[in-house]
Amino acid sequence: MMRSYIKELLYRYDCVIVPNFGGFITNTTTTQFVDGVFYPPTKKISFNGQLQHNDGLLANEIASVLNISFEEAVSKISETVSEWKATLEKGALEIDEIGLLTLNEENQFVFKPHNTTNFLTSSFGFSPVSSPLIEREEQKVIPIPTVTSFDEDYSNEETKKKSFSITKYAAAAAILLAGAFTVQQFSKNTHTNELAEQNLVEEKIQKATFVIDDQLPTINLDIAKETKETVFIIAGAFQLEVNAQKKIAELKQKGYTNAKVIGKNKWGLTQVSVGSYASKEMAQEAIETIREEASKDAWILVK
DSSP states (O other): OHHHHHHHHHHHOSEEEETTTEEEEEEEEOOEEETTEEEOOEEEEEEETTOOSOOSHHHHHHHHHHTOOHHHHHHHHHHHHHHHHHHHHHSOEEETTTEEEEEOTTSOEEEEEOOSOOOOGGGTTOOOEEOOOOOOOOOOOOOOOOOOOOOTTTOOHHHHHHHHHHHHHHHHHHHHHHHHHHHHHHHHHHHHHHHHHHHHHHHHHHHOOOOOOSOOOOOOOOOOOOOOOOEEEEEEEESSHHHHHHHHHHHHHTTOTTOEEEEEOTTSOEEEEEEEESSHHHHHHHHHHHHHHTOTTOEEEEO
């Protein structure tokens, strides 16, 4: 069941983390041309076994769809992860339309993605297009006939006409070549004159000296440095605002009166903070107690 939730989230997000297991990451590629086939832009999926921290995205999706609490969703994920790890110890783990996971001799994940599904929504409806090969025909070069000498005895009226025609074309070609050479020489001279004028202007600018007699008065601004508490302990991240408010009410009942919403993360989830702290060390001292009393999946957020 969790496979379907991961698949749906990959359409909307670039990273989906399965807590205590790993993260599925997507990278968008451009249109590609391979072996005469144009492939539309797509999301290439990879797997990183080091991304095991619970960012709340998958658990919140399950809780929202099944209408259960965040903690119950985390528990379901934990059960599924245990089943997946047991399957990997025996062989391969197939994740429908996403890829195949196995373990190598060093007990590391080996992921082979499936390319049957395009998770890039902007490419929806596009399919590979074959391009026919373009055959190029060689053009035959017809040689220009050369002027040859004729014996006076064999010359006739037709031979004289051909000789005159060839001479006429040769003269026209010579005139065109001479004109082209003249235009090229004129363009070259014009370009040389422009460079000379530009160098002269730059030389004058470099020789110019600017002097400011009256110095501007200096202004001293005393800006008071304001320190803000930037370390929070997050109790959960929720897709629905109503679930976030429920979590705040639950925390306040347990004595955490500073519980509040501190905004949304990059995945659009509303984050609920148990409290803020002046340093990360102070937050680390308090987080174990919060995990035991209020939220076992609480984590530290530094803004």
